[in-house]
Amino acid sequence: MYTEMTLAKELLRMSLDPRQFSAMFSIDVSADPRTEAANQSKIDANELIVQLLRQMVETQKREVTLLEEISNHLSQGQKQRVAELNQWKEANPKLAEACRYATETLSKVQTQFLQNITTEVFENEESLNDSDFMLNEFVDRFGPRLAHLNGVLQVLSQLSAAPPQQPANTNPQ
Template identity: 55%
Template structure:
């Protein structure tokens, strides 16, 4: 527990911005510049640490993405017929989604005024169309990922 607290404390630094003492006159220019340089160095060190943490995070995310891509590639090799069927189903469902979106946009265009002015009508519209759009998108995404062709090792987002 105390080790966890120490690691969290290393993420944060403290900078004293309070007045140094009683009003004894203007600060000496050399002291102010020295303090400013010190604060800027602390900020730079914190940014360097933040960059290191971001690089580690990117590495972890890339490793997880590569692992998922490899597992997906293995699944496709083990189930080539199902992957092909998923591609056909994704194409068919895409056509269904296109038609559904056409109906949705027609509904919006016909009822624009009432949707804009009436909260009840807008909520009714979202309740009627929202879940189906979300579910269609989710299904299409799954089918597309299962049917995608290509080398799974090259699917990571490396520059």
């Protein structure tokens, strides 16, 4: 059994022993060949880690470059479509304005149509759950009309002119 004094002496001896420190924080100058081999293996491991980290950084740089190229490639088509739509709107301002009004009107129709659909679902919830025939009948009745209405609204909204800008109130008080 260690006494307190013996334990304290042992801890002091261990804390002053240079071999107890990590090679990262100190240099071991002992002539022990096992220590030299261990230090060399630590250096080799550190060099390997550094090389792997460099490879990872290079790979990430290449990935970033490729992602930038993909992004630029995809955005070019979108920019071209936006430019063509803007040219069409400028060439056909009255038609673009008419498309805007049609979009607003059809949006109201779509809202009412969706209200009718939800009412139908609430009223026939049990029969829709229990009967495949009723579910198919419901989808056949509302599905195509909803899909076509959404498609028409999408086209009209893309072709519609932006609403006219309201001038800011500049009434001096």
